[in-house]
Amino acid sequence: MSTLREYLAHKRxxxxxxxxxxxxxxxxxxxxxxxxGRSGIRRIRIRDFQIISDSGPDFAGYDLGPGSPELQAGVLxxxxxxxxxxxxxxxxxxxxxxxVDVRAEYDPRAQLPGDQGVPxxxxxxxxxxxxxxxxxxxxxxxxxxxxxxxxxxxxLIRNPQxxxxxxxxxxxxxxxxxx
Numbered sequence: 001m002s003t004l005r006e007y008l009a010h011k012r013x014x015x016x017x018x019x020x021x022x023x024x025x026x027x028x029x030x031x032x033x034x035x036x037g038r039s040g041i042r043r044i045r046i047r048d049f050q051i052i053s054d055s056g057p058d059f060a061g062y063d064l065g066p067g068s069p070e071l072q073a074g075v076l077x078x079x080x081x082x083x084x085x086x087x088x089x090x091x092x093x094x095x096x097x098x099x100v101d102v103r104a105e106y107d108p109r110a111q112l113p114g115d116q117g118v119p120x121x122x123x124x125x126x127x128x129x130x131x132x133x134x135x136x137x138x139x140x141x142x143x144x145x146x147x148x149x150x151x152x153x154x155x156l157i158r159n160p161q162x163x164x165x166x167x168x169x170x171x172x173x174x175x176x177x178x179x
Contacts, residue, residue: 005094012089041065059108069106069122077102079153080127087146093139096132103127125157 032045033053041064042053053068055061066074077100088095104125110118133140148154 004096004098008085008089008095011085012092015086015089039064042068069104072122073102073104073125076125076153076157077127079151080129080147083147083151083154084129084131084143087143087150091139091143091146093135093143094133096134097130098132099130101128101130 030046034043034045035041036043039054039062040060041062044051044053051071052065053071054064055067056063061067080102081098081100084095084098084100087093102125104122106122107118110120129144131140135143
């Protein structure tokens, strides 16, 4: 049976090999999202993967998948977990188990007229790392500090950036005239 410590040894080897390989610069990221017919679900396509995002019945959804604010909490948890693994491998900090619990708030009243004081985005993010490790408290603190320093999604949430958006009018897929 493979253990997390064995995985970290494998991760360390891959990390060191990746650092030795020539870099081709930034890696482009791409996601394509479609709103689906009668259900309104959002089908998120990333490389060869698909994720369904939906709303609950109270918001005309079918509860077929998490909503976007929930996905954001999950993305943060996934990134923090992965960076803990990367940094543990790099720093040779042994880990027997690792779980990350993320909590945040989202208030749908922000979309209502007159509620300008309510943030329109998920906020009050907090994460808790549950870790089993024979490492010292000092080693775990150093590991945590490194994760906080380099975790891309954690730092994106902490340090937002400008995002550009545009609209491109296309023909109606049913062939109906566009107004």
